Amino acid sequence: MPELPEVETTRQGIKPYIEGHRIKTTTIRQYQLRWPIPADLAEILQKQKIHRVNRRAKYILIHCDSGILIIHLGMSGSLRVLDTNCPPEKHDHVDIEVDNGYILRFTDPRRFGAILWTEDPVEQHKLIKHLGPEPLTTDFSPDYLFKQCRSRRCSIKTLLMNGKIVVGVGNIYANEALFHAKINPLKPAADLSKAASGRLVSAVKNILAEAIKAGGTTLKDFRQSDGKPGYFAQQLNIYGKKGENCPQCGSSIELVRESQRATYFCPCCQK
DNA sequence: ACATTGACCTGGGAGC
């Protein structure tokens, strides 16, 4: 479910409630996520102060006294801030109670998410150290993308969703960015011109920034940390719109499968 | 080094 805007919206939402506060109790009801939650996590977190709530790619990083809590929301995960008396439901796997009367609650029906702990510098963690640049920094530049595309045989859409090239661009925003940049998602990455590379980098940055402003995209069940949906779905041009008219030229929007992922495009605008 | 596929899970909707 969550791509970078949804994760960033979540981070911004939970930060003011937990940063600077001390953890009282951690309740873990389900240890089996993508990887098992460390068996001693509740004990480790006891009485630790939360110093910073950061993000790298789609990971939320909660810096504590003696280490860093690494949280990934997978496909269906969410983090919400609730009052302590809020009873847990079926997929509410972890509660972290803070000393100000709130709990941070991790919910994840599909359990593709992860909650891990590291006491080493987080940039050395095996899930983090091979990640590409953040899309909203200047490291993700037209020149960088153009060079990464050289000699690649995969499609430009597959390349854009590869976290070793650039992080945070999932299926929705890859579709949207390619539409805005007028690039056919199936085009081999190696065939991308410098001009197209420039358009694509701009499109990715604009789409992600706008989506963060709107609080992310709620298609089905994404919720911001306060329970409200994200409103970017209203600004989607192409994703999920098979057979509808292209907002640019009116052609019928097509749907194909590329690397097992639904890929929407306008056959007229995206050559 | 790169590309492709399977795997991990649950829930919702379509079609019969």
Next chain:
DNA sequence: TGCTCCCAGGTCAATG
């Protein structure tokens, strides 16, 4: 109503 099948916002690990 209920069954089966397919689909879903991610991404690692194994394989060629």
